[in-house]
Amino acid sequence: xxxxxxxxxxxxxxxxxxxxxxxxxxxxxxxxxxxxxxxxxxxxxxxxxxxxxxxxxxxxxxxxxxxxxxxxxxxxxxxxxxxxxxxxxxxxxxxxxxxxxxxxxxxxxxxxxxxxxxxxxxxxxxxxxxxxxxxxxxxxxxxxxxxxxxxxxxxxxxxxxxxxxxxxxxxxxxxxxxxxxxxxxxxxxxxxxxxxxxxxxxxxxxxxxxxxxxxxxxxxxxxxxxxxxxxxxxxxxxxxxxxxxxxxxxxxxxxxxxxxxxxxxxxxxxxxxxxxxxxxxxxxxxxxxxxxxxxxxxxxxxxxxxxxxxxxxxxxxxxxxxxxxxxxxxxxxxxxxxxxxxxxxxxxxxxxxxxxxxxxxxxxxxxxxxxxxxxxxxxxxxxxxxx
Numbered sequence: 001x002x003x004x005x006x007x008x009x010x011x012x013x014x015x016x017x018x019x020x021x022x023x024x025x026x027x028x029x030x031x032x033x034x035x036x037x038x039x040x041x042x043x044x045x046x047x048x049x050x051x052x053x054x055x056x057x058x059x060x061x062x063x064x065x066x067x068x069x070x071x072x073x074x075x076x077x078x079x080x081x082x083x084x085x086x087x088x089x090x091x092x093x094x095x096x097x098x099x100x101x102x103x104x105x106x107x108x109x110x111x112x113x114x115x116x117x118x119x120x121x122x123x124x125x126x127x128x129x130x131x132x133x134x135x136x137x138x139x140x141x142x143x144x145x146x147x148x149x150x151x152x153x154x155x156x157x158x159x160x161x162x163x164x165x166x167x168x169x170x171x172x173x174x175x176x177x178x179x180x181x182x183x184x185x186x187x188x189x190x191x192x193x194x195x196x197x198x199x200x201x202x203x204x205x206x207x208x209x210x211x212x213x214x215x216x217x218x219x220x221x222x223x224x225x226x227x228x229x230x231x232x233x234x235x236x237x238x239x240x241x242x243x244x245x246x247x248x249x250x251x252x253x254x255x256x257x258x259x260x261x262x263x264x265x266x267x268x269x270x271x272x273x274x275x276x277x278x279x280x281x282x283x284x285x286x287x288x289x290x291x292x293x294x295x296x297x298x299x300x301x302x303x304x305x306x307x308x309x310x311x312x313x314x315x316x317x318x319x320x321x322x323x324x325x326x327x328x329x330x331x332x333x334x335x336x337x338x339x340x341x342x343x344x345x346x347x348x349x350x351x352x353x354x355x356x357x358x359x360x361x362x363x364x365x366x367x368x369x370x371x372x373x374x375x376x377x378x379x380x381x382x383x384x385x386x387x
Contacts, residue, residue: 166182212225251377260305261277268288268301301329316334
């Protein structure tokens with residue numbers, strides 16, 4: 001009897017064991033299948049991101065370079081913050097980094113033990129030496145960042161790097177947090193590729209790249225960046241060549257609105273600025289953004305293009321003023337194939353940062369800078385003299 005009960009217990013235990021084993025096997029198979037699905041999904045996403053990166057899609061390029069800079073190892077105390085914006089129209093990437101503060105250079109050159117007093121004294125580092133070391137550190141960080149951005153791009157999607165290096169600090173006069181720019185440079189892939197970084201003097205190398213460096217970085221004396229604007233404020237689009245077709249269609253009002261916007265962007269490029277068109281209905285009526293290459297007269301310029309055959313109302317000028325203030329732009333330009341009224345000109349003059357370009361002036365600018373003789377549109381009516 002006891003033997004039979006023991007057999008029953010063993011049989012039930014065996015059945016339970018087998019059931020548990022089957023359940024565990026099923027869970028393992030499910031976990032294995034889930035893991036394989038996750039791997040396949042991850043690899044598919046990685047392939048998708050790789051293709052987007054190779055196609056030069058801004059988000060993909062920025063994510064890739066961001067991951068590269070995130071993985072860069074610096075000494076303790078060095079900041080590790082950056083912002084990246086890729087411009088597919090030119091292949092340039094704008095990188096803004098935070099540089100280490102002047103306190104990163106130790107005030108002590110060394111220490112000396114005085115045996116008869118049984119104490120350690122500090123050997124101070126001369127101020128001139130601290131300034132030289134700090135300037136060299138800033139130069140090395142700038143060069144290293146450009147190097148990492150270009151060498152991590154085997155597909156050569158990036159043609160060049162524009163770098164702005166800022167320092168987070170406190171303005172002793174106001175107590176407010178400020179972020180002065182101490183280093184700014186623009187280097188093409190070809191130009192940077194000729195450098196042997198292991199052999200260069202960092203500060204002299206920056207001068208060779210025509211970088212702008214603070215004359216007194218240790219005292220946080222700021223400089224004006226080569227390009228100072230936030231591309232993330234705008235949704236940029238690929239460029240279109242409209243100038244090539246102007247010979248067959250010289251009347252500007254016959255262009256489509258998109259063609260006219262691209263023509264204006266090409267005009268600003270011919271004048272000597274860097275310019276990009278923005279995507280329709282994404283930027284509060286901004287049709288293009290231009291930035292001066294001149295480091296002295298640098299600034300962001302918002303452009304609106306009106307392909308009109310009638311008067312452009314003052315409300316368009318007022319709307320541009322609002323966008324200029326919202327985007328914190330240096331200037332706003334409203335260009336039309338037609339004309340503006342006296343109220344518009346008065347408003348622009350009072351605002352101070354708006355410029356209005358009418359059909360006749362546009363015709364002259366296109367002739368002067370693009371070499372094309374065009375007809376803007378209808379002739380504006382003669383204005384009555386102001387009383």
